[in-house]
Amino acid sequence: MALALGFLLGAVIGYLAFRAGALSPSGAWTAALTGGLIFGLGGIHWAVLLLTFFVSSSGLSHAFAARKAVLSEKFSKSSRRDWEQVFANGGLGALMAVAHALFPQQTWPWLVFAGAMAAVNADTWATELGVLSPVPPRLISSWKIVEHGTSGGITFLGTLSALSGAFVIGLLAAAFGGSGNFVVVLGITTLAGLVGALCDSLLGATAQAIYYCPHCQKETERHPWHTCGTETAQIRGWGWLNNDMVNFTCSLVGGMVVVILFGM
Numbered sequence: 001m002a003l004a005l006g007f008l009l010g011a012v013i014g015y016l017a018f019r020a021g022a023l024s025p026s027g028a029w030t031a032a033l034t035g036g037l038i039f040g041l042g043g044i045h046w047a048v049l050l051l052t053f054f055v056s057s058s059g060l061s062h063a064f065a066a067r068k069a070v071l072s073e074k075f076s077k078s079s080r081r082d083w084e085q086v087f088a089n090g091g092l093g094a095l096m097a098v099a100h101a102l103f104p105q106q107t108w109p110w111l112v113f114a115g116a117m118a119a120v121n122a123d124t125w126a127t128e129l130g131v132l133s134p135v136p137p138r139l140i141s142s143w144k145i146v147e148h149g150t151s152g153g154i155t156f157l158g159t160l161s162a163l164s165g166a167f168v169i170g171l172l173a174a175a176f177g178g179s180g181n182f183v184v185v186l187g188i189t190t191l192a193g194l195v196g197a198l199c200d201s202l203l204g205a206t207a208q209a210i211y212y213c214p215h216c217q218k219e220t221e222r223h224p225w226h227t228c229g230t231e232t233a234q235i236r237g238w239g240w241l242n243n244d245m246v247n248f249t250c251s252l253v254g255g256m257v258v259v260i261l262f263g264m
Contacts, residue, residue, distance in 0.1 A: 006040020007032065009047075013054070022058040026083035034090040041097040042113070045176035049114060049169055050093060053121045056168070057089075060128035088247035089120045092255060107180075111189075111262060112255035114173035118166040118189045119196025119254025123247065125165030126197050130158020140198070141205040151221060151243070152205020154198075166193025180262075188261045196254030203246045209237040 011032040018028035031054075039047045093113050100109040130137070130153075136145050137153030146153045170189035174182045211223045211232035221243055223232050 002043075003036070003040035006038070007036030009039045010035030010037075013051075017054070017058065020058070021080055022061070023086070024080050024082045027081045027086045030083040030086040031090070034086065034094040037094040038090070038097045038113075041101040042110075046093075046097060046100075046110070046113065048172055048176055049117045050090065052168060052172060053089070053117050053124070056121065056165070057124040057128070060125060063128070084244040085247070088244040089124075089251065091248060092116045092251045096255070108259065108262075110177055111173075111185075111258045114169065114177065114185075114189045115192035115196070115254040115256075115258030116251035117254075118169040118173070118193025119200075119250045120247065121169050122162040122166035122193040122197035122254075123200045123250050126154075126158040126162035126201075129161040130155050133157040139205050140201045147218075150219060151208055151210055152201050152203075154201050159198075162197040163190070163194050166190045166197070169193060188258055191261070192254045192257035195257050196250045196252075199253045200246055200250035203241070203249060204243075207237050208241050208243065208246050209234055209239050211235060 013035055014023060014028035014030075014032035017023040017031060018025065023031055035050065038050050093116055096109040096113040096116070100106075100113075103109065131148050133148070133155035135155055135157075137148060137150060137155045137158070138144060139146050139150065139152050140154050141152060167186075167190045170186045170193065173189045174185040177185060208221075209223070211220050211226075212218070212235045213220055213222075213226035213228065213230050213232050215228050215230035216226060218226075219235070220226055220232060223234070226232050
């Protein structure tokens, strides 16, 4: 019954997000699946973390849309998330919900889930708010000044936003999880989220596939075609490592940091 209700809630949220323009049809179906597993197998405290991430990230994606529209040519996809984006952010969480159902006496699935959610929330807040910084970003790998929206570029505002996004999830995990000392859970989850987001930036600056549009003379994540219609050419990174895979790695690092710091 709980699982059925979980999938029902996941389907409702996926449909509403689709109607609001936050998800594509494939994104809505994937959100229903991953959300259903997390809601149905995890329970209310799992749902709180997932919904906090989803609502805040969707809201920030649409906030200051006019100011961020000029940067759309930088990103591989629009703010309307497809199935790959949804899975990249929620896939590990769904897997941890299954682990929780299989090992209900263990706390590690919940803590890994909290770390993963803190990481993806931190990364999303950093991306959505960091591009508004009046100070040009610097590439995390070389400290070279780059354009706003460049993969791997960081700013003080973006880093502060990442820390804030991780802190919000850490606060909720400590308040609702009941899995240890409040301050310890808050601190470790927040740190895990920040480390995951910084790892995302590092991969974006070094290993993620980045392309170049000869017509616009700009770097971009878009391939094979830029927003202007010109074919893009890869200039660095690994061709198979796209932004969705980097985001999944971000969540994985967040979960791993929690495991390491809790000594599991």
